Amino acid sequence: MYSFLSFLGGVGVIAAIVLTVLYFKRRKKQPEKARKYALYAWICVAVFMIFGWLASITPEGKQEAHDEDVSSSIEESRDAKSSSVKKEKAHKASVAKAESSSADKAMKKQAKAQREKSGKLHYKQLQNYLSNLPTKYEGAIDDAYYSPQDSKTIIVMNEAVLDVSAAKLKAVVRGAWNLGQNAYNKYSPLPDNVNANYVTVQDSAGNELAHTSLLGNFDYDADK
Incomplete structure (x- = not known):
C-alpha cells in the first residue's frame, strides 16, 4: 500500500510538471486551454499531497519515518562522539605540551644550578x-x-x-x-x-x- 500510494504521488508530481510546462506554452496563443492546464496542474498537486499524506500514515510510511529519525539520531550521536573525541585529543595534546614545557624548564633550571655548582x-x-x-x-x-x-x-x-x-x-x-x-x-x-x-x-x-x-x-x- 505504501509503495502504491507513493507511486501515485510521484505520478501526480510528474503530471503537475507537464501541465505547468503546457500552461506557459499556451497561455498567450490559447489562454482558455492554458487556464485548464493550470487547473489540472493544481489538481495534480493536490492529489500528490493527499497521496503523500496517506502514504505517511501507512505502517510502512511510519516505519520509514521512524527509520529516518533513528538514522538522524545515530548521525547526531556519531557527530557528538566525534566532537567529544576531538576535544579529548586536543585536551590531551594541550596537557602533554604543558608538561613538556614544564619538564623543559625544570631541566634548564637543573642544568643552570649544576653549572653554577660546578x-x-x-x-x-x-x-x-x-x-x-x-x-x-x-x-x-x-x-x-x-x-x-x-x-x-x-x-x-x-x-x-x-x-x-x-x-x-x-x-x-x-x-x-x-x-x-x-x-x-x-x-x-x-x-x-x-x-x-x-x-x-x-x-x-x-x-x-x-x-x-x-x-x-x-x-x-x-x-x-
Missing part, C-alpha cells in the same frame, strides 16, 4: 692551585692568586730570577704566564664573573712584566 667548585680548585705555586716554584714565584677586584690572575715573580739577560728574562716571564693560562684551561668552566683567563706577571714592586692580550696571547711589556 663553576664554584672549579673556582675553589683554581685558587688552591695558584696558592701552591710559590711552594712548588720556591725562589722563582713569590705569590700567585686570582684578584676579584682586578678581575685577573696575578703572578708575582721573585727578584732573584729577574736578574738575568733580556732574552732569558722574557722566557722566564713567559713560563710564569703559561702557568696562569694552564690553570685557567684546567679548571674551566668557571663562574661568569671570574676572568681568570686574563693573566698578568709582575715583579715584587707591582710593575707589570707581561699580560694576556685582547686576542688571548702572551704580551711582553718590555717589547713595547
